[in-house]
Amino acid sequence: MSPPMYTAIPATTDRAYWQMKTDDATRSLQVFVPIYPDLHQQLKAEAWKASQTRLAKKVKSLPPLDVEQSGHF
Template sequence: MSQPVYTSIPDTSDANYWEIKSHSEKHQSSTFVPRDKELHQQLKAKAWVEIQASLDRKRRNY
């Protein structure tokens, strides 16, 4: 089975993209961590550009 092509950061239910890191058994907390950190950085950068482009000029943060 081939890897899906991602054009945006998927929902945390996508087990191909995310892995679960468990922390301390006492608190039973867990965090979703991207399996491919480089891809995740690229998708975050793309999302940031799209968000900034959709804002009014006065509200942009770049």
């Protein structure tokens, strides 16, 4: 069975993407793990690139420092 098509990491309510894992020793710790780890890694990488691109657009670069007019150097 091939993994379903996703363009972003879905909420943990999506049972086609996530499965719940319980700690065998304590039987109390429950975490959500992706059913398709390779797909999850790909989506994480794409989300990281998109967030870095958005941050780069928000950060304005400073104008070049005019050393001669500043008087500090």
